[in-house]
Amino acid sequence: VQPRRRTEQDAEDAVAELARALAALSQADMLRLKAIARLRARGLPSDTSWSDLLNEAIARALDGTRQYPEGIGVIAFLAGIMRSLASEHWRRLRREAGIFDLSGGDDGADAADPAPDPERNLVTLQALSALDQLFAGDPAASQILAGLAGGLSPKEIRETYGLSETDYDSTRKRMRRLLLRQGIAWSI
């Protein structure tokens, strides 16, 4: 059976559905989106604000560049677009610098390159340092951060650092609260 091709009407319906979902966001949802945008903007140069990133994600979604799929929450959808935009930003800089990206994908495409450009290195190190400082007062959080950086699973992190499941879960909860607090309110 041939899958049904997306028609123009399907695309318009998807945009209308997205617009409805955006309009239905609560204030708590909007603040969560803000915290996510602020987190994702950490991986970008400082002249790109979280609101630039979020506005661009919404624009791409509403102009149909990114199609809103059924069965996914609008916040997760926009978070995915922001993630792609961040990757796209670095790919574009690499193209402009004459460095070819042969991987072609969003996910880890830039990370797979053996020599990230100096600007990205600088932004990355600043972001890692800021995250390190954010959780510096919480040793378990710092351990989890190190484990995440190394690509460890939750089970591997617990085993590596001798954390019980309860310790791990409660630490992740503290980390989430701190991130929310930082993402929602710290620039005020």
Added chain:
Amino acid sequence: MKIIRSDLALQRILDALEADLLAATAEEVQAIVAETGMSADALLADRGAPQRPSHNHEAGGDSTPHPDLRSDLPLKGGGA
């Protein structure tokens, strides 16, 4: 000793922390708002949070909302 690429490390951390934020409940967000002593509106107004799209079905015009975008977005351009 295993050396981890810094850009890959950051990507992994951001992905994991983003998943945490996606899982945050409305109650957790409201608790943070209460801690600040500010209204959610004021917190949303900080540094140009996107405006909520509005519908105009009654007018029968273009009901597709558009965010208030700056013309000089650093991320503008390039295919998504």
